Amino acid sequence: MLKVEGLRAGYGAVNILWDIAFHVNDGEIVSILGSNGAGKTTMVRTITGMIRPSAGSVNFNGEELARHNSRYVLDKGIVQVPEGRQLFTEMTVLENLEMGAFNKQTREHFADNLRVVYQWFPKLEERARQAAGTLSGGEQQMVAVARALIGMPKLLILDEPSLGLAPNIVDDILNVASTLVRNDGISVLLVEQDITKALACADRGYVIENGHIALEGTAEELAANEHVKKAYLGI
Amino acid sequence: MSEKRKAVRTYHRNLAIMLGIMLLIFVCIPLFVKSPYIMNIFVLVFYMSTLSMAWNLLGGMTGQNSLGHAAYMGLGAYASCLLITKAGINPWFSAILGMVIVGLVAGIIFYPCFILRGPYFTLVSIAFGEALRQFIINSTFFGRASGVGLPFGRDSWLNFRFGSKIPYYYVGLAMLLLVYLLMKKIERSKMGYALRTIREDEDAAAAIGINPTRYKIMAVVVSAMVAALVGFFYASYIRYIDPELMILSKSTESVLPAVVGGAAFVEGPLVGGLIMIPLSEFLRAKYSSILPGINMLMYAVVLLVVIRFRPTGILGWYMHSRVKTFIDTKILLKPPVEVLEEVELAKMSGKE
Numbered sequence: 001m002l003k004v005e006g007l008r009a010g011y012g013a014v015n016i017l018w019d020i021a022f023h024v025n026d027g028e029i030v031s032i033l034g035s036n037g038a039g040k041t042t043m044v045r046t047i048t049g050m051i052r053p054s055a056g057s058v059n060f061n062g063e064e065l066a067r068h069n070s071r072y073v074l075d076k077g078i079v080q081v082p083e084g085r086q087l088f089t090e091m092t093v094l095e096n097l098e099m100g101a102f103n104k105q106t107r108e109h110f111a112d113n114l115r116v117v118y119q120w121f122p123k124l125e126e127r128a129r130q131a132a133g134t135l136s137g138g139e140q141q142m143v144a145v146a147r148a149l150i151g152m153p154k155l156l157i158l159d160e161p162s163l164g165l166a167p168n169i170v171d172d173i174l175n176v177a178s179t180l181v182r183n184d185g186i187s188v189l190l191v192e193q194d195i196t197k198a199l200a201c202a203d204r205g206y207v208i209e210n211g212h213i214a215l216e217g218t219a220e221e222l223a224a225n226e227h228v229k230k231a232y233l234g235i
Numbered sequence: 236m237s238e239k240r241k242a243v244r245t246y247h248r249n250l251a252i253m254l255g256i257m258l259l260i261f262v263c264i265p266l267f268v269k270s271p272y273i274m275n276i277f278v279l280v281f282y283m284s285t286l287s288m289a290w291n292l293l294g295g296m297t298g299q300n301s302l303g304h305a306a307y308m309g310l311g312a313y314a315s316c317l318l319i320t321k322a323g324i325n326p327w328f329s330a331i332l333g334m335v336i337v338g339l340v341a342g343i344i345f346y347p348c349f350i351l352r353g354p355y356f357t358l359v360s361i362a363f364g365e366a367l368r369q370f371i372i373n374s375t376f377f378g379r380a381s382g383v384g385l386p387f388g389r390d391s392w393l394n395f396r397f398g399s400k401i402p403y404y405y406v407g408l409a410m411l412l413l414v415y416l417l418m419k420k421i422e423r424s425k426m427g428y429a430l431r432t433i434r435e436d437e438d439a440a441a442a443i444g445i446n447p448t449r450y451k452i453m454a455v456v457v458s459a460m461v462a463a464l465v466g467f468f469y470a471s472y473i474r475y476i477d478p479e480l481m482i483l484s485k486s487t488e489s490v491l492p493a494v495v496g497g498a499a500f501v502e503g504p505l506v507g508g509l510i511m512i513p514l515s516e517f518l519r520a521k522y523s524s525i526l527p528g529i530n531m532l533m534y535a536v537v538l539l540v541v542i543r544f545r546p547t548g549i550l551g552w553y554m555h556s557r558v559k560t561f562i563d564t565k566i567l568l569k570p571p572v573e574v575l576e577e578v579e580l581a582k583m584s585g586k587e
Contacts, residue, residue: 050441074444086439088432094576099432102425102444111580129572147443 001026001187002047002078002155007056007066009046015054016042018211024155029181029188031202031219033195033232039211040191041083044159048080049073060155075103077154083191084163085144089133093124096132096143100150109152117146120176138169145173149180155187156180162194170194174201195232199223207232242570243578249567261408265401274400276516278472281407282465284508285414287492288501289461292418294490295498296427297454298434303360304462305485306367311337311463312470312480313371316383326395330467334460341459342452349451352437361483368481382477385470395471403472410468411505414461418501421457430454462489495541497548506549511537 007020016039024030034040045051047058049070058066065073079100088096097117101110118125121142127135132143141161148156158177162170177188178201192198199205199219207215207228215225222228268274290304314336318329348359371377390397397403421427429450432440437447470476479485496507514537518530545552553559563569 048442050438069446070441071444071446080442082439082442086436086442088435088439090435091431095428099428099443102429114580129576151443 001028001061002189003057003059004047005057005059007043007046007053007058009042009051009053009056011042011051016211017046017053020056020208020211020213022206022213022216024187024189027181027185027187028204029178029190029202031190031192031198031205032208033192033198033205033222034208035193035232038208040193040208041159042211043208044080044083044157044191047073048078048157071103074151075105077152078157079148079151079153079155080157080159081141081144081148081161083159085140087132087140087143087147090131092129093132093135093143094128097124097147097150100147102151106150106152110150113150113152117149120149121146138165138172141165141169141173145176153186155189157189157191159191160193161190162192162197167197170197177201195228239570239574240578242568243575246567246569246575253567258412262405265404271400274404276513278400278403278407279516280508280512281404281411282468282472283488283512284492284504285407285411285468286462286465286489287496287504287508288411288414288418289458289465290489291493291498291501291504292421292430292461293454293458295493295500295503296422296434297430297451299451299454300354300357301360301455301458302357302483302486302490303364304458304489305483306360306364306481307337307341307459307462308466308469308485308489309364309371309476309478309481310340310367311466312476313377313383313466314463315467316385316470316476317377319385320383325393326467326471327393330464333467334463337463337466338456338460342456345455346448346452349448361486364481364483364486368478371478371481377478380478382475385474387474396474407468407472410464414464415501415505417457417461422501426450426453491538493548495538495548497550497553499547500550503548503550510549 002024004023005021008015008017010016020039020043022030022032032040032043042051046053047065049065049068049072053066056066057064060073060076060078063076065076065078088099091099097114098110101107101113106113123139124142124146127139132140135143145158145161156177158173161173174190174197177190180186181188190198190202199222202219204218205216205222206213207222215222215227217225264277265274268277286304286308289307290301293299293301311333315326315329315333318324318332319326322329324332344363345359348356351359372380377383385396388394388396390399390402392402395406421430429440429445432443432445433447433450440447466480469480492507492511493504494507495511496503496505511534515530515534518533521530522533523530541548569575
């Protein structure tokens with residue numbers, strides 16, 4: 001489904017990502033792991049067209065997406081839940097969700113998709129008319145996920161859903177993601193610092209260190225790896 | 236459902252009636268007010284509020300604080316005046332040409348500047364206005380510091396030239412209405428939503444597939460074109476323009492009605508303009524002869540009080556006031572928000 005090869009990107013003269021390569025198959029949860037500053041968010045921003053890569057390719061279902069803008073990438077079905085949620089805090093929850101259906105294809109299905117995400121997150125229906133900034137952190141993350149789902153993703157990118165949230169809320173959100181993969185056949189790219197949680201729900205994973213892919217393997221292999229244990233799990 | 240839809244329809248009808256009555260009052264004012272001085276204040280309110288609405292598209296809706304709107308207005312005034320006097324083009328047509336020219340200039344100048352955020356955008360807009368003013372002062376083609384005059388003569392709709400203030404009053408009112416409807420249309424359109432997300436968080440907007448640069452350019456071009464239209468109106472009304480038109484304090488004057496009225500609302504500049512401009516004129520007429528400058532001081536105090544105690548403007552206060560609750564429920568018979576949304580959603584999905 002998604003195949004990234006030799007991806008290099010950075011900000012101005014500073015290069016952050018060095019020859020990143022990985023792939024995501026249909027109906028798979030792939031986790032990208034790494035500590036702060038490893039380049040995870042830069043990678044998400046590059047794949048979704050917010051940063052132009054200096055080299056490499058991002059192939060999505062046979063189409064080259066590198067060097068296209070974020071709108072184009074979104075239209076193709078890659079939707080992200082950005083790091084730190086990035087809600088429009090002064091707009092209501094409902095308006096935030098409406099913004100998820102900004103392009104034409106998704107707008108036509110908005111009313112149906114809204115009903116679906118309300119089933120996933122019933123809290124949001126209660127809070128529909130409240131300004132998004134007045135919600136708790138967990139509820140805001142739900143809005144961010146719901147906004148992305150309304151964009152009808154084929155590949156959903158979750159950028160650090162655990163950031164600043166209580167563990168049980170993270171579990172809820174990862175549960176929703178797993179169920180979506182199982183029932184609706186979408187794929188998920190889970191970008192996380194919290195390796196235990198990420199490996200618990202992912203099929204495969206890649207470890208990024210200093211902008212390079214340091215390790216890759218199935219979730220079990222990575223969990224058993226000595227380097228991962230020492231550097232990330234503290235055992 | 237049908238009952239709810241009926242309630243929503245009644246509400247919309249009542250709203251339309253109320254707005255119609257307000258408009259009728261403004262249409263009838265020239266029938267009763269004969270003083271040219273008062274009429275002049277109304278014309279001033281009309282074009283300054285329109286200019287402020289243009290600013291509000293960029294400053295209020297998109298969150299890009301511009302201090303260059305006097306320059307767009309001035310450039311529009313110069314472009315249309317020179318087209319009339321030098322090229323002999325009909326005023327109505329040169330108004331449109333002037334708008335196109337200013338829209339193009341604004342788009343081209345600001346395209347490379349939109350990677351700048353926050354105060355840097357404001358600084359560029361100030362620099363643009365000042366540079367343009369200096370250029371005109373030193374350009375013989377633009378008439379240097381002595382400005383450009385439009386010919387006087389017999390009243391003529393074709394030449395947009397009138398001896399009495401009444402035609403200007405109605406044209407100004409029509410201009411205000413048209414621009415208001417345009418802004419309302421933009422606010423409710425896809426573009427309006429995109430602009431709001433850009434105001435809130437540009438990165439988040441990009442993350443959900445909105446191209447911030449594209450929408451900001453659209454906003455600046457539309458805003459500059461409306462300002463150019465105001466410039467044409469001003470030039471035709473005063474029949475003389477000079478580079479002082481583009482001075483920075485004029486740009487600030489275009490911001491005030493929006494801020495006082497409530498920059499978050501399309502109606503903000505209208506409310507603000509209707510209050511602040513007559514106030515400014517009243518203070519000048521009443522007090523400037525007693526102690527020169529005292530009128531500006533009083534004006535500043537009023538402004539500071541509004542900003543200190545009502546930072547969201549008059550409409551920001553009104554939206555949460557009991558006055559609004561009373562008008563909504565007792566006069567307009569507004570149904571609850573839930574009902575309005577349900578009907579809206581049903582309409583969106585095309586189901587009854």
